[in-house]
Amino acid sequence: MALLEVEELSVTFRQRGRRTVRAVDGVSFSVDAGEVVGLVGESGCGKSVTSLAIMGLLPRQAGVTVEGRADFDGTDLLRVDRRTMRDIRGRDIAMIFQDPLSSLNPVLPIGRQVTEVLARHRGLSGEAARREAAELLDRVGIPDPTRRLREYPHQLSGGMRQRALIAIAVACRPRLLIADEPTTALDVTIQAQILELLKELVRDSGTALIMITHDLGVVAGMCDTVNVLYAGRVVETARRRPLFTEPRHPYTVGLLNSIPRLDGGRGERLSPIPGSVRDVLPWADGCAFAPRCSRQVPSCVGGPPALVLTHTDRSYRCVNPVPPAAGPATPADSGTAPAPTAGGSAAGETRTTAVPAAREEESA
Amino acid sequence: MFRFIVRRLLQLVPALFGLSVLLFIWLHKLPGGPESAILGERATPEMRAAIRENLGLDEPILVQYGRFMRRLIRLDLGTSISTKREVTTEFLERFPGTVELALTAMLIAVALGIPLGYLAARRRGRFLDHVSVAGSLVGVCVPVFFLAYVLKAIFAEHLHLFPSSGRQDPTINATRVTNFFVLDGLLTREWDAAADALWHLVLPGLALASIPLAVIVRITRASVLEVLGEDYIRTAEAKGLTERVVRNRHVLRNAMLPVSTTIGLLTGGLLSGAVLTETVFAFSGIGAFVADSISHRDYPVLMGFIMIIAVIFVLVNLIVDISYSLIDPRVRVR
Ligand SMILES: Nc1ncnc2c1ncn2[C@@H]1O[C@H](COP(=O)(O)OP(=O)(O)O)[C@@H](O)[C@H]1O
Ligand code: SF4
Ligand SMILES: [Mg+2]
Numbered sequence: 001m002a003l004l005e006v007e008e009l010s011v012t013f014r015q016r017g018r019r020t021v022r023a024v025d026g027v028s029f030s031v032d033a034g035e036v037v038g039l040v041g042e043s044g045c046g047k048s049v050t051s052l053a054i055m056g057l058l059p060r061q062a063g064v065t066v067e068g069r070a071d072f073d074g075t076d077l078l079r080v081d082r083r084t085m086r087d088i089r090g091r092d093i094a095m096i097f098q099d100p101l102s103s104l105n106p107v108l109p110i111g112r113q114v115t116e117v118l119a120r121h122r123g124l125s126g127e128a129a130r131r132e133a134a135e136l137l138d139r140v141g142i143p144d145p146t147r148r149l150r151e152y153p154h155q156l157s158g159g160m161r162q163r164a165l166i167a168i169a170v171a172c173r174p175r176l177l178i179a180d181e182p183t184t185a186l187d188v189t190i191q192a193q194i195l196e197l198l199k200e201l202v203r204d205s206g207t208a209l210i211m212i213t214h215d216l217g218v219v220a221g222m223c224d225t226v227n228v229l230y231a232g233r234v235v236e237t238a239r240r241r242p243l244f245t246e247p248r249h250p251y252t253v254g255l256l257n258s259i260p261r262l263d264g265g266r267g268e269r270l271s272p273i274p275g276s277v278r279d280v281l282p283w284a285d286g287c288a289f290a291p292r293c294s295r296q297v298p299s300c301v302g303g304p305p306a307l308v309l310t311h312t313d314r315s316y317r318c319v320n321p322v323p324p325a326a327g328p329a330t331p332a333d334s335g336t337a338p339a340p341t342a343g344g345s346a347a348g349e350t351r352t353t354a355v356p357a358a359r360e361e362e363s364a
Numbered sequence: 365m366f367r368f369i370v371r372r373l374l375q376l377v378p379a380l381f382g383l384s385v386l387l388f389i390w391l392h393k394l395p396g397g398p399e400s401a402i403l404g405e406r407a408t409p410e411m412r413a414a415i416r417e418n419l420g421l422d423e424p425i426l427v428q429y430g431r432f433m434r435r436l437i438r439l440d441l442g443t444s445i446s447t448k449r450e451v452t453t454e455f456l457e458r459f460p461g462t463v464e465l466a467l468t469a470m471l472i473a474v475a476l477g478i479p480l481g482y483l484a485a486r487r488r489g490r491f492l493d494h495v496s497v498a499g500s501l502v503g504v505c506v507p508v509f510f511l512a513y514v515l516k517a518i519f520a521e522h523l524h525l526f527p528s529s530g531r532q533d534p535t536i537n538a539t540r541v542t543n544f545f546v547l548d549g550l551l552t553r554e555w556d557a558a559a560d561a562l563w564h565l566v567l568p569g570l571a572l573a574s575i576p577l578a579v580i581v582r583i584t585r586a587s588v589l590e591v592l593g594e595d596y597i598r599t600a601e602a603k604g605l606t607e608r609v610v611r612n613r614h615v616l617r618n619a620m621l622p623v624s625t626t627i628g629l630l631t632g633g634l635l636s637g638a639v640l641t642e643t644v645f646a647f648s649g650i651g652a653f654v655a656d657s658i659s660h661r662d663y664p665v666l667m668g669f670i671m672i673i674a675v676i677f678v679l680v681n682l683i684v685d686i687s688y689s690l691i692d693p694r695v696r697v698r
Contacts, residue, residue: 057601090604097602102595107617107692116613117603152693168603 002030002071003208004054004176009068009078010232011049011058023049025232025283026068031176034206036199038219038240040255041229044277047212050229051178053078055095056085072176091121094169098181100161104153110137110164111149114171121172136167141197159190163197170201177202180212195222217259220244225313228252231280231288236316248310248321250295287318295320368689372682383674387667388432392425436671442664446656451668454653459672460543461531462642462649464561466634468569473576474627481584481623482616488589496581503578508637512571512644519567526567529646533560568645572637576630583626587619594618621692628684632677 011024024046031037039047052058054070054077070077072093077085097103105113114133118124124132130149137145140163153161162182169177179198183191199222202209211223219226219240226243228236228251236249247253254273275292286301287293293300297320309315416422420431435442441451484496520528531545532538538557541548546565549558591597592615600614642651650669657665689695 055602057598086604086606088604089602095602097595097599099595103599105596105600105614105618106694108613109693116605116609120603120605120609154694165599168599 003033003035003073004031004210005069005071006030006050006054007069007071009050009053009070010066011046011053012065012067014063014065016063022282023232024053027229027232027234029227029234029237031208031210033175034202034208035225036202036209036211036223038223038226039210039212039229040216040219040226041214042255042273042277043214045229046232047214047229048180051095051180051210051212055089055093055178056080056082057095087121090117090174091172092174093176093178094172094174095178095180096162096165096169096182099185100158100165101153101185103165104161106153109150109152110156114149114164114168117168117171132171133167136171137164140164140167140170140201141193142167158186159193162186162190162194166194166197166201170205170207173205174207176208176210178210178212181214183218184214198222215259216244216255228255231277231283233283233288233317235289235318237314238316239313242314246324248314248324249316249318250293250320250322251289252316253322254292295322365686365689369682369686372685376678376682379678380675383671384433384436385429387670388429391663391667441668441671444657444665445662446660446665451664454665455650455668455672457543458648458650458653460649461545461647462635462638462651464544464546465565465568465572465638465642465647465649466631468565469572469634469638470576470627470631472569472573473580473630476573477577477580478584478616478620478623481581482588482611482619484581484585485588485592493585496585500578500581503574503581506574508571508574509640509644511574512568512641515567515571516644527564528567531561531564531647531649532557533564536560564647568641568647571644572634572641575637576627576634579626579630580623584619584623587622588615591615591619617691621688624684624687624691628681631680632673635673635676 007028009024009027010022013021013023027046027050029037029039039050041047049058053066054072056077058064058066066078068078072088075084075088077088077093080088104110111130111133114136115124115129118129118132122132133149134145137148142148142160142163148156148160148164153164156164162185166182177198182198183194186194195218198209198211201207209222211219213219216226223240225237225239227234228243228249230251236243236247236252238247243252244256247256251273254271257271258273273292274294279291280288281290281301282288283304286303287296287305290296290300295318299319305317305319307315307317308321420428439452441455443449444451444454447454480496484493487493516528519525527533536554536557538545538548538554538561539552541551545561546558549555549561596618597610597614600610605614638649639651639655641647642649643655646652654665654669656662657669
């Protein structure tokens with residue numbers, strides 16, 4: 001049974017004097033215990049809003065409407081009362097955000113920011129809390145943790161700050177961790193280290209992880225299942241290998257083709273998806289991707305394309321999917337993997353594990 | 365921290381030096397020079413010459429400035445023209461009342477303004493928010509002396525809830541130690557005198573608090589709104605912290621930074637505002653004395669007043685800087 005089951009989640013922002021934004025428009029996906037699930041899509045497709053809705057962190061204002069279900073271990077997070085949600089947050093579900101500097105309180109020592117969550121959910125205080133905090137910092141690879149506990153966020157480097165935030169997030173051994181673009185604000189080499197750390201932590205503790213990113217290269221190295229989002233909806237769900245080798249949705253293919261490659265220098269160009277995220281069709285009128293899609297056929301418009309389930313782990317939302325054999329526009333003989341945005345040996349390593357292995361399977 | 369304070373204190377020296385130069389120039393550029401300031405315009409030439417000699421006004425300007433500075437350093441502010449008493453003595457007698465009043469007003473403004481500003485921000489766009497925004501607008505618009513008259517008419521003369529004037533009930537025979545009446549009552553254990561002095565502070569304190577209260581509400585509201593939108597507040601919420609901890613440790617602590625600066629800046633205005641409030645409540649602070657000095661052109665008193673206000677202003681802002689660095693580690697010197 002799934003640990004988290006998100007069903008037809010919709011979030012609408014209605015503001016006076018502004019266009020109503022349906023930021024999330026019927027997102028469904030599930031996360032099993034201990035599973036690493038990717039939520040991938042271009043910026044603005046509703047990834048952050050989805051995760052904030054699950055966490056109950058969207059602004060509580062008139063004009064913000066959340067619909068659907070998010071069942072966590074049998075509790076619908078969207079309907080649970082505020083007090084219970086405060087108990088769940090930080091203890092059962094934790095979250096890591098994109099910008100580690102602005103996500104840490106500038107006027108509190110790092111130690112306090114770690115111990116306060118230990119005090120809240122694990123009843124630790126005083127020396128016991130400090131010892132546990134130091135241990136946590138040590139576990140996330142922060143050297144000299146007792147000294148770091150007394151320091152303030154501005155005294156730490158970007159990578160160290162994100163490690164501190166990860167320490168805070170895993171402090172109560174949550175069953176689910178949501179990481180919203182945890183490496184986007186960091187240097188490339190640091191990015192790989194942080195991804196490696198996250199992978200290690202969830203593997204060792206059995207924590208499920210929702211990895212949110214706009215970069216398919218990031219999920220290549222760590223996700224078990226990938227959900228591709230477009231305009232507030234999941235357009236394709238697949239296990240990692242089939243997604244990379246046999247993407248069915250034209251948008252997924254577009255995303256794969258826009259991943260920079262390690263050998264990208266030799267005449268091969270990145271092919272970004274034409275058009276912009278803003279050129280969307282409301283899902284009610286047809287496929288939101290239609291204005292940018294090269295495979296568009298007349299039946300794409302007129303109503304939302306139905307979800308096609310090929311087999312248990314695989315589904316896509318397209319009336320004219322890419323045939324299974326075509327695959328991504330990767331030269332089959334080059335044997336290269338989708339690579340992160342730039343060099344960095346560790347970064348390359350993270351990704352190469354995934355795709356070549358998948359190719360072997362394909363040729364076998 | 366100690367070195368930080370010492371350094372900030374040393375920074376005061378050039379500021380006060382500059383001010384003393386300005387004051388000196390001001391005194392010498394008065395129409396007719398200092399002697400007319402002292403004697404008035406109808407003085408005879410002989411009287412002028414006598415006083416010029418007496419004050420050493422015919423000596424080189426630098427010598428005069430040196431003497432002026434020596435006296436300032438010895439806290440010798442000269443003699444009041446109207447009361448013929450030492451300015452320092454006059455101040456020691458009257459200033460404590462004003463300081464008491466200003467402190468009361470500031471306490472009221474802070475104690476009401478910060479919670480109100482916080483609640484207004486939290487209930488943004490709702491009833492309480494509209495009320496406090498409108499109220500703070502009224503607060504800065506209504507002249508302090510008018511508010512003082514209204515408060516006095518309603519709560520003192522009509523309802524008889526508070527005394528209508530003075531600092532102490534004349535029937536109470538209180539012992540004077542510092543001329544801070546409340547403090548005196550506490551020091552001498554004359555509790556009824558302390559309570560009575562406090563009682564006399566309420567209405568003038570409220571009147572004087574109106575502008576700082578309005579400003580603090582607005583600044584707190586704006587500052588809290590800004591902090592509420594910060595990523596670290598979202599992190600605090602994501603940790604599942606209780607509302608109280610999020611409010612006190614995360615929102616207010618950060619939101620207080622601009623508020624503390626504002627409190628420092630408001631202090632100067634508070635001391636000047638005290639002049640009018642004291643007049644309405646016949647409160648024997650420095651206010652009425654300074655007002656009289658302005659009309660009597662009592663320059664030694666005015667100069668002393670300016671100097672003291674400047675020193676207080678600078679000291680209050682030093683305290684603000686110190687509290688700022690206690691809240692925010694980023695401005696702390698290593
Ligand atoms: N508080 C808000 N009010 C109005 N619109 C919002 C708000 N938060 C997000 N949105 C809109 O929702 C859409 C999805 O945003 P988001 O989930 O942040 O995208 P991303 O996939 O990049 O994380 C965007 O169009 C954004 O403008
Ligand atoms: S439904 Fe049509 S427009 Fe949408 S992705 Fe599939 S082919 Fe393209
Ligand atoms: Mg986002």
